Amino acid sequence: MNKDSKIFIAGHKGMVGSSILRKLQNEGYTNLVFKTREELNLLDQSKVKNFFASEKPEYVFIAAAKVGGIKANMTYQADFLYENLQIQNNLIWSAHENKVKKLLFLSSTCVYPKDTPQPMKEEYIMTGLPEPTNEAYAVAKISGMKLCEKLRQQYGDDFTSCIPTNLYGVNDNFDLENSHVMPALIRKFHEAKINKQPTVSAWGTGSPRREFMSTEDVADGCLFLMNSETVYDYVNLGWGEDITIKELTELVAEVVGFDGEIVWDSTKPDGIARKLTDATRMTQLGWKPKVELREGLTATYEWYLANVTH
Numbered sequence: 477m478n479k480d481s482k483i484f485i486a487g488h489k490g491m492v493g494s495s496i497l498r499k500l501q502n503e504g505y506t507n508l509v510f511k512t513r514e515e516l517n518l519l520d521q522s523k524v525k526n527f528f529a530s531e532k533p534e535y536v537f538i539a540a541a542k543v544g545g546i547k548a549n550m551t552y553q554a555d556f557l558y559e560n561l562q563i564q565n566n567l568i569w570s571a572h573e574n575k576v577k578k579l580l581f582l583s584s585t586c587v588y589p590k591d592t593p594q595p596m597k598e599e600y601i602m603t604g605l606p607e608p609t610n611e612a613y614a615v616a617k618i619s620g621m622k623l624c625e626k627l628r629q630q631y632g633d634d635f636t637s638c639i640p641t642n643l644y645g646v647n648d649n650f651d652l653e654n655s656h657v658m659p660a661l662i663r664k665f666h667e668a669k670i671n672k673q674p675t676v677s678a679w680g681t682g683s684p685r686r687e688f689m690s691t692e693d694v695a696d697g698c699l700f701l702m703n704s705e706t707v708y709d710y711v712n713l714g715w716g717e718d719i720t721i722k723e724l725t726e727l728v729a730e731v732v733g734f735d736g737e738i739v740w741d742s743t744k745p746d747g748i749a750r751k752l753t754d755a756t757r758m759t760q761l762g763w764k765p766k767v768e769l770r771e772g773l774t775a776t777y778e779w780y781l782a783n784v785t786h
């Protein structure tokens with residue numbers, strides 16, 4: 477990409493899209509296009525077609541999706557399947573018709589089969605069934621990755637996908653009903669600190685292992701991929717390293733400044749023992765994440781204090 481290339485960021489207000497937008501702005505890219513949902517509802521095929529035909533973006537990042545926690549994914553499977561298929565089909569096909577130079581589709585690790593070996597290598601995708609709780613989301617994401625892959629094979633379109641690991645950072649969703657583990661922990665410990673609670677209860681034994689990456693790193697990885705020759709149809713974006721939920725919980729408590737006791741409720745389920753991406757492909761391409769967990773968590777908590785708490 478040149479600094480004046482026309483770049484469309486779909487989903488620029490979301491956690492990932494906003495980090496890509498910030499990164500592009502900080503790196504001096506000047507010709508950035510983004511639209512709010514009110515200006516361009518990505519479910520509307522004719523509006524998306526007209527937008528591409530008139531704007532003619534050269535590069536496209538797809539960070540727009542219907543995203544939610546486990547509860548929303550389970551309850552609204554039809555909405556998750558329909559909306560994600562519709563959004564990505566509209567964007568990817570319009571990009572194809574308008575000869576976009578390169579497109580990067582943001583997928584998710586839920587595309588991996590539920591019993592996949594760890595760490596998860598890209599070639600394990602479609603070797604088994606996805607986790608039933610997010611089957612609809614996984615089917616949609618696999619379809620988006622496959623549409624990019626098939627367009628590359630059939631038409632030579634330079635369309636590719638990345639599969640980021642669990643992300644955290646500014647603009648995350650801190651709503652307790654709908655949030656991922658990291659923002660939920662930040663909020664829980666913050667509220668316990670403010671309310672001077674002596675204990676905080678945590679789910680399970682704390683032994684499962686999980687991987688977390690900052691949205692600054694995901695934006696950096698996306699930009700790296702956009703500016704590199706496409707070697708793979710899809711690549712994991714992660715550290716390839718994980719920590720236990722217990723270690724994570726203790727680190728969040730420390731960063732937030734909660735000095736009470738953490739009580740593990742082992743009657744609650746742990747979930748799967750390990751979920752970790754294999755980072756070999758990106759490492760071989762010459763990219764690695766940079767933001768250490770403590771540093772990223774501290775920045776996220778500062779953002780939470782400034783933007784979410786009152």
Ligand SMILES: NC(=O)c1ccc[n+]([C@@H]2O[C@H](COP(=O)([O-])OP(=O)(O)OC[C@H]3O[C@@H](n4cnc5c(N)ncnc54)[C@H](OP(=O)(O)O)[C@@H]3O)[C@@H](O)[C@H]2O)c1
Pocket residue numbers: 486487488489490491492493512513516517518519538539540541542543563582583584585639640641642643644656
């Ligand atoms: N968060 C993670 O931990 C994580 C991890 C791996 C992969 N990813 C992937 O990264 C992508 C973005 O995730 P995120 O966490 O950034 O989600 P997010 O914060 O919910 O952002 C999604 C964005 O898509 C927009 N959008 C949704 N439906 C739309 C529509 N019909 N028309 C126009 N815009 C629409 C939303 O607009 P509004 O602002 O109007 O709602 C929002 O800006 C997803 O594909 C996700 O699978 C995320």
